[in-house]
Amino acid sequence: MSSSSVAASPNRGAQTTLYLVEGKDLIAMDYTGKSDPFICVMVIEPGKKARQIYQSEVIEQTLTPTWNESVRIKNTFLQDEGVVFRFDLYDKDAFSNDYMGHFEIPVTEMKKSFDKWFPLLPKKGKKASTVSGALKIKCVAQGDAVDTREMVAQASLKIKAGEYVAATALLKEASEHGNHTAKRDLALLLKEGKGEEKDPMEARRLLTQASKNGDAVAENCLGYMKHYGIGGTKNLIEAKEHYEIAANADLAAGKYNLGYAYFTGAGVQQDYEKARQYFGDAAEVCYPPALNNLGFCYQFGLGGDKDVKEAVSCYEKAVFRDYAPAMVNLGQYKQFVVGGKEGEQEAKKLYEQALELENDNPQAWFCLGLCLELGVGGEEPDLDKAKKAYEAANKYGESEGEKALKRLRRGGAKKRERSLSSRGGDKKNQKNRPSKKLTLSTSSAQGKRGHRRTRSVGTSEDKDKEKEKEKEKLKAPASPQMRGRGK
Numbered sequence: 001m002s003s004s005s006v007a008a009s010p011n012r013g014a015q016t017t018l019y020l021v022e023g024k025d026l027i028a029m030d031y032t033g034k035s036d037p038f039i040c041v042m043v044i045e046p047g048k049k050a051r052q053i054y055q056s057e058v059i060e061q062t063l064t065p066t067w068n069e070s071v072r073i074k075n076t077f078l079q080d081e082g083v084v085f086r087f088d089l090y091d092k093d094a095f096s097n098d099y100m101g102h103f104e105i106p107v108t109e110m111k112k113s114f115d116k117w118f119p120l121l122p123k124k125g126k127k128a129s130t131v132s133g134a135l136k137i138k139c140v141a142q143g144d145a146v147d148t149r150e151m152v153a154q155a156s157l158k159i160k161a162g163e164y165v166a167a168t169a170l171l172k173e174a175s176e177h178g179n180h181t182a183k184r185d186l187a188l189l190l191k192e193g194k195g196e197e198k199d200p201m202e203a204r205r206l207l208t209q210a211s212k213n214g215d216a217v218a219e220n221c222l223g224y225m226k227h228y229g230i231g232g233t234k235n236l237i238e239a240k241e242h243y244e245i246a247a248n249a250d251l252a253a254g255k256y257n258l259g260y261a262y263f264t265g266a267g268v269q270q271d272y273e274k275a276r277q278y279f280g281d282a283a284e285v286c287y288p289p290a291l292n293n294l295g296f297c298y299q300f301g302l303g304g305d306k307d308v309k310e311a312v313s314c315y316e317k318a319v320f321r322d323y324a325p326a327m328v329n330l331g332q333y334k335q336f337v338v339g340g341k342e343g344e345q346e347a348k349k350l351y352e353q354a355l356e357l358e359n360d361n362p363q364a365w366f367c368l369g370l371c372l373e374l375g376v377g378g379e380e381p382d383l384d385k386a387k388k389a390y391e392a393a394n395k396y397g398e399s400e401g402e403k404a405l406k407r408l409r410r411g412g413a414k415k416r417e418r419s420l421s422s423r424g425g426d427k428k429n430q431k432n433r434p435s436k437k438l439t440l441s442t443s444s445a446q447g448k449r450g451h452r453r454t455r456s457v458g459t460s461e462d463k464d465k466e467k468e469k470e471k472e473k474l475k476a477p478a479s480p481q482m483r484g485r486g487k
Helices: 107-111 149-160 164-176 180-192 200-211 216-228 236-248 252-264 272-283 288-300 308-320 324-338 340-357 362-374 383-395 400-409 413-421 460-472
Strands: 016-024 037-044 051-055 066-073 084-091 098-106 114-119 134-140 440-443 452-454
Touching: 016 037, 051 066, 084 107, 084 134, 098 107, 098 114, 098 134, 149 164, 149 180, 164 180, 180 200, 180 216, 200 216, 216 236, 216 252, 236 252, 252 272, 252 288, 272 288, 288 308, 288 324, 308 324, 324 340, 324 362, 340 362, 362 383, 362 400, 383 400
Parallel strands: none
Antiparallel strands: 016 066, 016 134, 037 051, 037 084, 084 098, 114 134, 440 452
16 A cells, blocks of 8 residues: 555444455356356345345356455444355346355354455255356445545545546555545546546446445446446447436436436436426526536426526526536527627627637637627638638537538628629618528537537528527437536
């Protein structure tokens, strides 16, 4: 242990921990000659029925699985010498799980640490030939355990300071001692590649373990990874289930992500009303993504009454909390609805503010490019800067950026407007003049930040028709966020 670690205080807050290490020589249960084993840890208290306290991951297609999972044992179990822990091994099947053997460890054996193999036993009345192999279990007794809470607290400070390598070392050590909060925080660092190279598969594995300990943030993060297929297969139904657990634990990010699932119909039937309800619940604690999406629902009357004033209020609250997507949405409202010199100037400042926070924000770059192209707020057009802004928008994933670049290559919106005016201003030509007030459209479902997207310059005569078309093609206002504050 390094000298900087805070793990040297044994017993204070420590718990006895069991480690499900590995298995060997297991019986083949599938036609492939392999099995898909997992362990159920049961506690049997005197005079009570056995109840499950932990279930391991399923290790697919193997007879020599490795789990390396930990189970922290409550001190109340250790106080009754009549308590027995039973380890049941099963083969995972689609319709029913097949029994592969079991063994028991009396609580009295957990007074001291051990690391040994336990042979699997058949059910009573069954032949021994129906099972084979053994499982390796490691026990770190309470007297030998260390209090990992201080390690996790110190790692949190390191993360805030940007010292990810030091934080990773602390979290790894705490994880090895069975601290599930450490596993969760380590998973988040591994997913982002902070402190070590990116390892989404290991991140997902750690989150799976942490979620089994009732960690709402881990549930939410695991749902996110399954939502997008990060570190494993994509599973929208399971992602929604994880979001529900996090939401029921009163985690704002869980409520928001569950709302997003209902908004898009991801793993559940699309329901704008429920989406708006969950966005509203998360917005009660001023969770910025929820405020932004709730504002979107109010602005377009999705899942309830339309209320533009309330929409603006939601955007402003999210802007106050430095949420870039809301700055783009509020900017578009100022530019295209409020209008005028003052509204356009405020919009441009909001786009610039959003880019200071998120320089890779494609919608902010596109909107800023439009301001520079048209010369809003009384400013002269700057096509060179507009081109750079559109190039950035296109680079970061805004498809309208490429269309805007093509328009600039044809001379730009202002040049075309002057050309039309020089023809005499007849009604036929005026009909094709581009309008500064663009159609407000929906947000990008492909990005991960949740902005509304503007379309390329359209005619003022078609504005109302375009609005109606866009309402019929509404997409999601934002993608799920990995983390957030709970109440």
